Amino acid sequence: MSSEEYTLNLSYLQVQLRRLDLILSVAVQYARNAGFDPNNEFQGLFISEEEVGQHLRAFPGVGFWGNTEPVAQNPVIQPTLQNINAQLRQIETEAETQGFVLRLRTLQKMLGLTVEDLDLLIVALAPAIDRRYERIYGFLQDDVTKRRPTVNLAINLLGKDWADCLRLWQRLTDQSPLVEQGLLELVADPAMPHSAFHSYMLKVDSHIADYVQLVDSIPKAWQFFLKNEIITGPHWDELILEENLYQTLSRHYGHLSPIFHFYGNYGSGRHTLSRALAFQYGLRLVETNLKALVQENKLNLVRLAFREGRLYGALLLLHEWDSVLDEEHDIPSWLWAQILDYPYPVVLSGKEEWVPRGINRTRPIIRIELPIPEFTKRLAHWQAYLADTEVQPAELAYKFKLTPGQIRDAVYSAYDDAIGQGKATPDIQDVYRASRAQSSRRLSSLAVKIKPRYTWHHIVLPEARIQQLREICDQVKYAVRVYDEWGFKGRSGTAQGLTALFAGQSGTGKTMAAEIIANELGLELFKIDLSAVVSKYIGETEKNLATIFDEAAQSNAILFFDEADALFGKRSEVKDSHDRYANIETGYLLQRMETYDGVAILASNLRQNLDEAFTRRLDFMIDFPFPETEDRLRIWQVSFPPNAPLDREVNLEEIAERYRMAGGNIRNAAMAAAFLAVADDSPTICMRHVIHAIRREHQKMGKLLEDDYSRQFITT
Numbered sequence: 001m002s003s004e005e006y007t008l009n010l011s012y013l014q015v016q017l018r019r020l021d022l023i024l025s026v027a028v029q030y031a032r033n034a035g036f037d038p039n040n041e042f043q044g045l046f047i048s049e050e051e052v053g054q055h056l057r058a059f060p061g062v063g064f065w066g067n068t069e070p071v072a073q074n075p076v077i078q079p080t081l082q083n084i085n086a087q088l089r090q091i092e093t094e095a096e097t098q099g100f101v102l103r104l105r106t107l108q109k110m111l112g113l114t115v116e117d118l119d120l121l122i123v124a125l126a127p128a129i130d131r132r133y134e135r136i137y138g139f140l141q142d143d144v145t146k147r148r149p150t151v152n153l154a155i156n157l158l159g160k161d162w163a164d165c166l167r168l169w170q171r172l173t174d175q176s177p178l179v180e181q182g183l184l185e186l187v188a189d190p191a192m193p194h195s196a197f198h199s200y201m202l203k204v205d206s207h208i209a210d211y212v213q214l215v216d217s218i219p220k221a222w223q224f225f226l227k228n229e230i231i232t233g234p235h236w237d238e239l240i241l242e243e244n245l246y247q248t249l250s251r252h253y254g255h256l257s258p259i260f261h262f263y264g265n266y267g268s269g270r271h272t273l274s275r276a277l278a279f280q281y282g283l284r285l286v287e288t289n290l291k292a293l294v295q296e297n298k299l300n301l302v303r304l305a306f307r308e309g310r311l312y313g314a315l316l317l318l319h320e321w322d323s324v325l326d327e328e329h330d331i332p333s334w335l336w337a338q339i340l341d342y343p344y345p346v347v348l349s350g351k352e353e354w355v356p357r358g359i360n361r362t363r364p365i366i367r368i369e370l371p372i373p374e375f376t377k378r379l380a381h382w383q384a385y386l387a388d389t390e391v392q393p394a395e396l397a398y399k400f401k402l403t404p405g406q407i408r409d410a411v412y413s414a415y416d417d418a419i420g421q422g423k424a425t426p427d428i429q430d431v432y433r434a435s436r437a438q439s440s441r442r443l444s445s446l447a448v449k450i451k452p453r454y455t456w457h458h459i460v461l462p463e464a465r466i467q468q469l470r471e472i473c474d475q476v477k478y479a480v481r482v483y484d485e486w487g488f489k490g491r492s493g494t495a496q497g498l499t500a501l502f503a504g505q506s507g508t509g510k511t512m513a514a515e516i517i518a519n520e521l522g523l524e525l526f527k528i529d530l531s532a533v534v535s536k537y538i539g540e541t542e543k544n545l546a547t548i549f550d551e552a553a554q555s556n557a558i559l560f561f562d563e564a565d566a567l568f569g570k571r572s573e574v575k576d577s578h579d580r581y582a583n584i585e586t587g588y589l590l591q592r593m594e595t596y597d598g599v600a601i602l603a604s605n606l607r608q609n610l611d612e613a614f615t616r617r618l619d620f621m622i623d624f625p626f627p628e629t630e631d632r633l634r635i636w637q638v639s640f641p642p643n644a645p646l647d648r649e650v651n652l653e654e655i656a657e658r659y660r661m662a663g664g665n666i667r668n669a670a671m672a673a674a675f676l677a678v679a680d681d682s683p684t685i686c687m688r689h690v691i692h693a694i695r696r697e698h699q700k701m702g703k704l705l706e707d708d709y710s711r712q713f714i715t716t
Helices: 003-033 049-057 078-098 103-110 115-129 132-140 151-158 162-170 206-212 243-252 270-281 290-295 299-312 333-341 375-385 394-399 404-420 428-439 463-477 479-485 510-521 540-555 577-595 629-639 652-658 663-679 687-700
Strands: 184-187 201-204 226-229 259-263 284-289 314-319 346-350 365-369 448-450 498-504 525-529 558-562 599-604 620-624
Touching (some): 003 078, 003 115, 003 132, 103 206, 103 299, 115 151, 115 162, 115 184, 115 201, 115 206, 151 162, 151 201, 201 206, 226 299, 243 365, 259 270, 270 314, 284 299, 290 299, 290 314, 299 333, 375 394, 375 404, 375 479, 394 428, 394 463, 394 479, 404 428, 448 510, 463 479, 463 498, 463 510, 463 620, 498 510, 510 558, 510 599, 510 620, 540 577, 629 652, 629 663, 652 687, 663 687
Parallel strands (some): 284 314, 314 346, 498 599, 498 620, 525 558
Antiparallel strands (some): 184 201, 226 284, 448 525
16 A cells, blocks of 8 residues: 555545544533533432433433434534535545545445444444543443443434434444444443443444554454465466366456355365465455354354455455355355355365355356376476475376375475485485375275385295286386376276286285385385175165275375175176175276276285176286295295394204295294293294294194194193
């Protein structure tokens, strides 16, 4: 605001108060004539018999001070009032000519106030600007404790006659703009909480008092739900957006007052795009958090956001739009009426798509989804945030399907970790760690997060199987080059994800292989027990699967479905409704697998039970054979860490040949043998400890270990 505009606003407010002073001077004279004596220390505290007689002789409807002539119509002050009104009109004309904004006039115009409303507001506003009015109002009301004007005082100052006073009275009811817009609050006298309406005092909103005096600040009590700021950028051309979004915004830009509905996940750019939109329109941005208001049970305070936006000429951003929708996705009618009546653009910002029903459409609603960006856009965001590092972001952009806000948060978190380690900038491992933290927040509540512990040297499989596992990793690592650089995108079905089947008996290494792949790729691993997902209730299985896949799409994690036989059995001939719904569940899973862009690994104990239609859609099918003697020996060897004090008498070759155990059982036995040795206070892990542990594993498998070889080491 320029100094000229600032001076003109203060002059306009000063002239309005001079006009009030003139009216008050007449009222003071009327009060004196009525016997109000400022020197009487009992004034207002004692009622004499003479005063009672005066009240009884007065005609109903006569002025507050017994005057029959209205204060504002007193002929003595009419010439001066006309002169003041002329000064006000002159200032208004000057402001209009120079393109200046007079805040009192804006208040009147944008909030639908009448001339009478503005006069009432000035009466209430005066003591908030100058304390001398407190003393004047106390005298005029015959009570020094009443420092604010009452309803009765205000209407008697401004009313022409009894009928006019009653009309002014109506401008102070709950449905009037002054009260409904929160400009005035009618407060009962604490000493008389049940007093009549005309005794209520007019309290002006402190924020309005600041506004008309050109003080721009948000009250502390409002700061949890409201912000008001001047926008200096960005222009939407500076944003990394999809081309169709540019076209949509350009097509609707310039419309009188559209309603935009931006929806997408956290960090999708709804707030940034709203700022760019405000900047493009040349408007301030007023934003409010609807969820905070709903949680505090104060949704009615959203009216203050609409008022703020009107007064400052702002684009209004309503955050957390979903929080005000009911189960049917309907909104309160009064809130929708406020939106329709708002003269500037409105942005509704939520997470879910919203299609209104049964409501007026006097303004267009432009629905814009902000999904996770495509690879090239994600790459551009990574490049922008990692410009000062040596990290190559192409692999990050493909592996982590993050929103722009999540990418920003991941990089900032990586910088924090790097600084904590004494590094100036993060390396690729720091960024991977931070990215995984961003992408797995909600899926943790639906599946078990597994921290990868194993690497390639831990797993014992035939070389051909190891090669297949490495090919899985290669397809994820080099997907950018194949799909984008070499042009295979769009030729591999509806999604660019990868699905694999791990088939084999329990303990043959399926979970370990999944951990190794997650470790190699630097991705999170989540294990889903399909036996717990499948429900006997019709439709529940699909709902559970939908929740998992929807969250997985945002989590960029490897999904490891254990106990796949619970759902992926051969589809049976339809004989009853249960067979039909069982086949629907399998078909639904096939559909979600085909459209999933991540890595999904399915584990099954019996490959022959899998549906052929399903297996044809898999990218990899890897059999995990039961380990033979040579493989069992390697598993025993890697199961004991280099620091483990294994006694020389322990013959792993003999053990591997004699005891046919799966890899998982072998690892369990090696760990159990170590605990047995410690409990036995033995300096080494002896043969008796290993054989004892093998016997316990056989008992867990429902087998008895009674052979001559084991008896020589264990006597009990």
